[in-house]
Amino acid sequence: MSETVGSLGAVRVGIDGVFYSLAHVPDLVRYGSKPLREIRANPVLGDELKKKLRDFNAAVAYAPHQAYIGNIAPEQLSDLPKPWYEKLIEGATSKGRFGDLFDQNSFYVRLAAADQFDLVSLETGWFQENGGRTSAHAPKLRSKTELQAVCEKGALPLYSRERLIGAFEAAHPEDASLAAEVLLENLAAKVTAAQSLRSVCKNLDLEPDELDFIISCSEEAVGDRYNRGGGNLAKAIAEEVGCVNASGCDVKAFCAGPMYAMVQAASLVQSGVAKKVAVVAGGSLAKLGMKFESHLKNKIPVLEDVLGSFAVILSAAKPGQVCIRLDSIAFHPVGAGASPQAMAENLAEKPLAKLGMKLTDVDRYGVELHNPEITIPSGSGDVARTNYLTLAALAVMRGQIVKPQMEDFVRARGMLGYAPTQGHIPSAIVYLGHAAERLRTKEIRNALLIAKGSLFLGRMTQLSDGCSFLLDCNGT
Amino acid sequence: MNFENQGVIKRLADQYGSENLTVVLGNGEANGVEVFAETVMEGDPSYAGPLAGVALKIPVYHILEDEVMSQVPENLREEKLQLSALVVDVDPMHQVLEASRKRI
Amino acid sequence: MLKRKKIIAIGERDGVPGPVIAECLEGAGYEVVFQATECFV
Numbered sequence: 001m002s003e004t005v006g007s008l009g010a011v012r013v014g015i016d017g018v019f020y021s022l023a024h025v026p027d028l029v030r031y032g033s034k035p036l037r038e039i040r041a042n043p044v045l046g047d048e049l050k051k052k053l054r055d056f057n058a059a060v061a062y063a064p065h066q067a068y069i070g071n072i073a074p075e076q077l078s079d080l081p082k083p084w085y086e087k088l089i090e091g092a093t094s095k096g097r098f099g100d101l102f103d104q105n106s107f108y109v110r111l112a113a114a115d116q117f118d119l120v121s122l123e124t125g126w127f128q129e130n131g132g133r134t135s136a137h138a139p140k141l142r143s144k145t146e147l148q149a150v151c152e153k154g155a156l157p158l159y160s161r162e163r164l165i166g167a168f169e170a171a172h173p174e175d176a177s178l179a180a181e182v183l184l185e186n187l188a189a190k191v192t193a194a195q196s197l198r199s200v201c202k203n204l205d206l207e208p209d210e211l212d213f214i215i216s217c218s219e220e221a222v223g224d225r226y227n228r229g230g231g232n233l234a235k236a237i238a239e240e241v242g243c244v245n246a247s248g249c250d251v252k253a254f255c256a257g258p259m260y261a262m263v264q265a266a267s268l269v270q271s272g273v274a275k276k277v278a279v280v281a282g283g284s285l286a287k288l289g290m291k292f293e294s295h296l297k298n299k300i301p302v303l304e305d306v307l308g309s310f311a312v313i314l315s316a317a318k319p320g321q322v323c324i325r326l327d328s329i330a331f332h333p334v335g336a337g338a339s340p341q342a343m344a345e346n347l348a349e350k351p352l353a354k355l356g357m358k359l360t361d362v363d364r365y366g367v368e369l370h371n372p373e374i375t376i377p378s379g380s381g382d383v384a385r386t387n388y389l390t391l392a393a394l395a396v397m398r399g400q401i402v403k404p405q406m407e408d409f410v411r412a413r414g415m416l417g418y419a420p421t422q423g424h425i426p427s428a429i430v431y432l433g434h435a436a437e438r439l440r441t442k443e444i445r446n447a448l449l450i451a452k453g454s455l456f457l458g459r460m461t462q463l464s465d466g467c468s469f470l471l472d473c474n475g476t
Numbered sequence: 477m478n479f480e481n482q483g484v485i486k487r488l489a490d491q492y493g494s495e496n497l498t499v500v501l502g503n504g505e506a507n508g509v510e511v512f513a514e515t516v517m518e519g520d521p522s523y524a525g526p527l528a529g530v531a532l533k534i535p536v537y538h539i540l541e542d543e544v545m546s547q548v549p550e551n552l553r554e555e556k557l558q559l560s561a562l563v564v565d566v567d568p569m570h571q572v573l574e575a576s577r578k579r580i
Numbered sequence: 581m582l583k584r585k586k587i588i589a590i591g592e593r594d595g596v597p598g599p600v601i602a603e604c605l606e607g608a609g610y611e612v613v614f615q616a617t618e619c620f621v
Contacts, residue, residue, distance in 0.1 A: 293522075338597040338617070341559040368594070370621050380620035381505030386563065386594045393562035403562070421621055454593050454619035462599055462617070477590065481616050485588055488613055497613075498584040500605060504595030508620070512590065535584065539591075539601045547581065547608040556600050564595060 012323035012474050013266040016276075016313040018433045019200035020068050020099035022420070023107045023192050023283060023307040024060075026053035027159040031184060032288030032304070049292060052302045054085075056103045059306060061088035064371045064418035068308070069096025070433055074369070074415040084373055085301050098433045100199060101306075105130045108158060108166060110191045112139030114240055119169050119183055120158075123147055126165040142167070156180045175225040182220075189218040189282030190233060192309035194240040197280050200311040201241070211313075212274040214238040214248035215265050217257035218282040219423050222250075237280055246278075254453035255368075257281070258310070258429035259467035265314045266324050276315045281429075283307025284422045291421070294378035303374045308425040312432065320476040322436040328355055328448075328470035338464045344394045347450045347468040355470070359395040362413060362470075363444035366431030367391075368452060369417040383426075384417035385410065387450075427451035432471070439473050446472040477515045483526040485516060489534065499536045500544060506568040509538060513576045535577045540566045582610070589615035 029035055030046060039046040059065060063084040066072040071092070072080075081087040094101040109130055112120040121140040142150070150167045151157045158166035171178035193216060201208050216234035223230030234248030251261040258281055265277040289304050296302070317323045330351035336342045348359060367387035375383055392409040395401045401409055419426035428449035435447035453465035489497060499516050503509045511521060513536040520527040537544050540561055545553060587610045591598035598615035606612055 337556075337600070338593075339556045339559070339600045340563065340594070340596070341556065344559070368621070375621060376507075378620075379505075379508045379511055381503075381508065381594075383594060383621055386504045389563040390559065390594075393559045396562060397559060406562070423621070426621070452593070454617070456617050457619060464593060464597060464617075478618055481590060481618070484614055484616070488586075488588060492586050492613065496584050496586050497588060498582050498586070499588045499590060500601055502589070502591030502596030502598065502601050502617075504592050508592070534588075535582075537582070539589075539596050539604065544582070544605075548604040549607045552604050552607045556604055557596065560596050 009327070011270065011326040012317040013269045013326060014315055014317040014321040014323050014474070015432070015436055015471070016315055017200050017204045018098055018310065018312045018436065019196045019203060020070070020096070020308070020310045020430070020433060021192060021196040021199060022065055022068060022099070022101045023195070023309070024056050024101055024305060025104050025107055025288070025307060026305045027104060027161065028188070028285060029053065029289040029292065029302055029305050031156065031181060031285060032290060033286040035289040035292055036181065038293065048296055049289070049302060052296055054301050054305060058088060058301070060094045060101050061090070061092040063087075063089055064373070065101060065306070066092050066096070067418040068420070068430065069099025069101065071096045074418050074431070074434055077416040077418060083300070085303060098203070102195065104160060107191065108160070110195070111187055112166070114187060114191045114194065115139070117171060119171060119180070119187070120166060121147065121150070121169070122166040123164065126160070126163070154180070156184060177221070177224050177228050185285040186220045186222050186233065188285045188307055189220045190236050190240060191282065192307045193218060193233070193237045193280040193282030193311070196309040196311035197237060197241045197278055200278070200313055204313060206313065208242040209244050211238070211243045211246045211276050211278050213268060213277045214243060214246050215261045215277065215279050216248065216250045216281060217252065217261035217279065217424060218250070219257070219284045219286070233282070234280070237282070253465060253467070254455055254457065255424045255427040256451040256453035256465055256467045257424050258427065259449065259451040259469070262312065262324060262429070263329050263467065263469065266326055269314050269316060270326055276313060278311055278313050280309070280311045281424055282309045284424070287422050291374060291378035291380070298377040300377060303371070304421055306420050308420045308422040310425065310429060317474045319474055321474045322439045322471060323474050325470040325472055330468045332464070332466040334463065340390045341394065343452065343464065343466055344390050347466045348391060348448060349394060349398070351468060351470070352448070358400050359391060359398070360400045362446060362448045364435060364438065364447040365391055365413050366428045366435060366447055366449040367414070368427055369415070369419045369430050370421050370426045371417050371419060374421050382417070384414065388414035435471050439471060446470055477512050477520070477525070479525040482515065482520060485532065485534070486526050486530060489532050494532045494534050497534045499534050501536060501538045503538065503569070504564055506565065506572065509569045510572045512536065513573055517576055517580065533580050535580055536573055538566065538569045538573060540564055541570050541573065585610055587612045591615065591617045593617055593619045
């Protein structure tokens with residue numbers, strides 16, 4: 001691997017730490033985009049859905065979740081007995097090496113605490129039973145009768161199993177951008193991102209007030225009817241965590257958002273504009289239960305019951321530190337074409353060639369790492385495997401390996417997917433935590449993270465998109 | 477198949493006539509292909525979309541099946557399809573689609 | 581040649597996307613009346 005290719009040579013920004021949090025919210029699956037629509041059309045589905053929801057212990061002991069929070073290496077998932085939703089991990093804990101799972105009661109309390117506009121109200125008795133903690137902002141409390149009344153007027157009921165424990169109201173009767181469903185999604189992203197950011201700081205003994213800038217790449221559009229995607233959820237998250245010296249802004253690029261956010265954060269550090277930058281993303285409530293019908297049909301539990309979030313802290317590279325290589329950053333230009341070949345050429349082959357590397361010089365690829373137990377029953381296939389085979393196929397076409405070696409390439413440099421289908425979360429960034437550990441122990445020399453974005457879904461362009469960069473260790 | 481695309485296909489069948497249309501798919505895996513083919517030939521198997529109960533009988537191919545690939549000019553084939561041909565397992569798709577096409 | 585000449589191309593992002601199917605079949609002399617790409621995740 002060349003250190004001095006190009007006029008700049010190796011350009012590195014340090015990854016100080018990363019944290020991945022999962023909020024287990026089974027009684028919010030009904031408000032995912034697909035379940036919400038399907039259950040409104042066919043209420044019987046709502047009852048069927050309830051029967052197939054997991055409890056918190058099952059979510060904790062679920063192998064892909066343990067991999068997500070850092071307790072199981074993703075490379076070992078293929079050795080574990082399947083199906084993972086049946087073969088739960090004994091002795092699994094909700095605390096991970098670089099992540100955690102928190103339960104629905106905790107989520108509801110935080111939701112109310114993060115709400116500054118009295119959108120959320122909680123049932124008085126339930127709140128007292130669940131800690132009854134007051135933060136800077138005490139939640140609005142209501143009796144069960146009062147909750148039922150506001151729900152009849154259109155507020156979203158918040159349930160804990162069959163018990164009505166709260167309500168989420170719209171902020172405006174006519175503004176679709178301030179409808180209860182939209183604000184619930186946005187506030188859920190804020191809460192989950194804040195948990196990851198708070199936790200990464202704690203793990204690093206970093207005070208929130210030491211951060212200069214927060215970039216959020218959450219998927220939600222935060223705004224009102226005059227400015228639907230106004231954004232800057234980042235600053236709301238920063239405030240929630242106590243980053244009093246930081247400002248922030250949002251980066252949005254569909255599922256490739258986190259990778260772009262990392263590029264921009266690293267650029268802020270490299271240029272000296274900011275010293276300590278956080279990249280954060282909250283979970284996507286809209287994607288809860290996206291494939292629930294196929295899970296019900298196949299008689300498996302509803303697996304899309306968690307909100308996935310993450311936070312990364314970046315600062316100037318120190319000796320021996322895991323870093324992002326700015327000289328490796330690759331984009332997918334407008335004229336590049338949407339074929340898998342064009343994507344792989346622009347996001348893997350060309351940037352590697354700039355560093356004097358071949359596809360076979362990469363020790364690990366982090367691609368679209370969606371949990372196959374979620375995607376296969378619904379006909380979406382094994383997304384990670386397809387991505388790995390694409391890289392292997394390009395290596396064959398370039399004569400770096402031969403066709404019979406494709407499976408070896410996938411096995412040696414890839415892994416099974418393990419991220420919840422939250423959109424931006426599985427897209428490469430999910431592997432950063434494990435990659436960093438392997439780099440620190442020198443088990444691997446480098447890892448290439450490649451994310452893709454389906455811009456065509458927004459109907460502004462037919463284009464696909466992607467972003468990639470290499471991780472390695474700074475010299476000692 | 478998503479409902480928007482089902483709706484468009486229905487509209488195009490009305491506009492051009494099913495007898496003039498062919499659907500060509502680009503799925504990466506076989507299990508999606510079977511559902512898509514059934515949707516377009518016999519009707520949406522989930523009975524939920526615009527093609528629920530509507531049997532258009534439009535033949536369905538996959539871009540990587542020999543019958544289709546062989547017609548694509550060589551330069552385009554090499555640049556745009558060759559890599560996918562190494563990645564996608566076309567045989568099971570071909571079995572499913574060939575069987576469906578025979579039923580038309 | 582395929583008997584029915586008007587093509588509806590439904591691609592998949594991680595398989596072969598719609599615009600790619602369209603380009604290949606137009607190159608083969610077909611008329612592509614509609615193309616779309618589905619994304620399953």
